[in-house]
Amino acid sequence: xxxxxxxxxxxxxxxxxxxxxxxxxxxxxxxxxxxxxxxxxxxxxxxxxxxxxxxxxxxxxxxxxxxxxxxxxxxxxxxxxxxxxxxxxxxxxxxxxxxxxxxxxxxxxxxxxxxxxxxxxxxxxxxxxxxxxxxx
Amino acid sequence: xxxxxxxxxxxxxxxxxxxxxxxxxxxxxxxxxxxxxxxxxxxxxxxxxxxxxxxxxxxxxxxxxxxxxxxxxxxxxxxxxxxxxxxxxxxxxxxxxxxxxxxxxxxxxxxxxxxxxxxxxxxxxxxxxxxxxxxxxxxxx
Numbered sequence: 001x002x003x004x005x006x007x008x009x010x011x012x013x014x015x016x017x018x019x020x021x022x023x024x025x026x027x028x029x030x031x032x033x034x035x036x037x038x039x040x041x042x043x044x045x046x047x048x049x050x051x052x053x054x055x056x057x058x059x060x061x062x063x064x065x066x067x068x069x070x071x072x073x074x075x076x077x078x079x080x081x082x083x084x085x086x087x088x089x090x091x092x093x094x095x096x097x098x099x100x101x102x103x104x105x106x107x108x109x110x111x112x113x114x115x116x117x118x119x120x121x122x123x124x125x126x127x128x129x130x131x132x133x134x135x136x
Numbered sequence: 137x138x139x140x141x142x143x144x145x146x147x148x149x150x151x152x153x154x155x156x157x158x159x160x161x162x163x164x165x166x167x168x169x170x171x172x173x174x175x176x177x178x179x180x181x182x183x184x185x186x187x188x189x190x191x192x193x194x195x196x197x198x199x200x201x202x203x204x205x206x207x208x209x210x211x212x213x214x215x216x217x218x219x220x221x222x223x224x225x226x227x228x229x230x231x232x233x234x235x236x237x238x239x240x241x242x243x244x245x246x247x248x249x250x251x252x253x254x255x256x257x258x259x260x261x262x263x264x265x266x267x268x269x270x271x272x273x274x275x276x277x
Contacts, residue, residue: 007139007140007141007163008139008163009140009141009164009165009166010141010163010164010165010166010176011141011166012142012144012166013142013143013144014144015170017165017166017167017169018168019143019144019145019146020144020145020146021146022145029145032176033165033166033167033168034168035180036176036179036180037178037180038174040273040274041225042274053224053274055178055273074167075172077169084227084228085227086226086228086242089244089256126244126246128224128225128226128227129225130227130271134167134169135167135174136169
């Protein structure tokens with residue numbers, strides 16, 4: 001018989017922010033908190049930029065052509081997190097996605113650039129970013 | 137009344153593993169720092185896959201039912217369980233295979249039932265990659 005346990009918050013006993021979940025192979029465990037994406041966002045980066053859907057993102061800002069900053073609702077613990085992203089090509093011959101040249105990742109947000117093959121910033125109508133790492 | 141469950145490990149009732157455990161879509165977990173909370177279901181990766189575009193074939197995946205070859209360097213992943221809408225965040229990377237050939241991952245024509253990954257190269261063309269990986273975050277239907 002299936003059982004249902006209803007709670008609002010899951011907290012570790014030994015460490016509040018550390019829950020082990022048995023892995024698919026039934027032997028090792030994986031950390032629940034560490035395995036969660038802490039931020040994801042899908043936004044329109046053209047003209048008036050707008051968030052289509054997101055998790056743990058408070059706002060986005062337009063920093064110039066193809067340049068954006070995504071701010072977090074709950075901050076990350078450090079700047080040493082993993083960010084990845086993609087975007088639609090928007091009719092360009094070649095495009096790149098990167099954080100900006102100074103690795104402008106802070107605990108409260110990250111800057112990103114979409115650019116064409118000449119490294120010229122280009123706005124894209126679908127910019128998608130995911131962040132994995134430790135929340136503060 | 138709010139409730140709090142303090143545990144170290146979550147497994148299913150039979151004790152055989154975690155694959156049968158269900159989590160409600162409003163569940164939150166205490167974050168690594170011990171103060172903030174994060175939504176468990178929103179934070180779960182909803183799809184991932186690693187493919188060989190040359191074959192093409194899915195090498196390993198989660199929540200991916202099939203792969204369609206659209207053209208050179210361009211493939212469509214079909215989800216097993218659909219996303220709630222097309223507004224999810226997918227990203228990925230591909231094997232470079234040759235130093236002179238830049239690799240960029242772009243997305244296009246995504247919808248709630250599938251996503252399209254495309255491997256661009258620096259001269260403006262596309263190419264198949266022997267190894268290409270995709271990760272998708274967002275809301276399931």
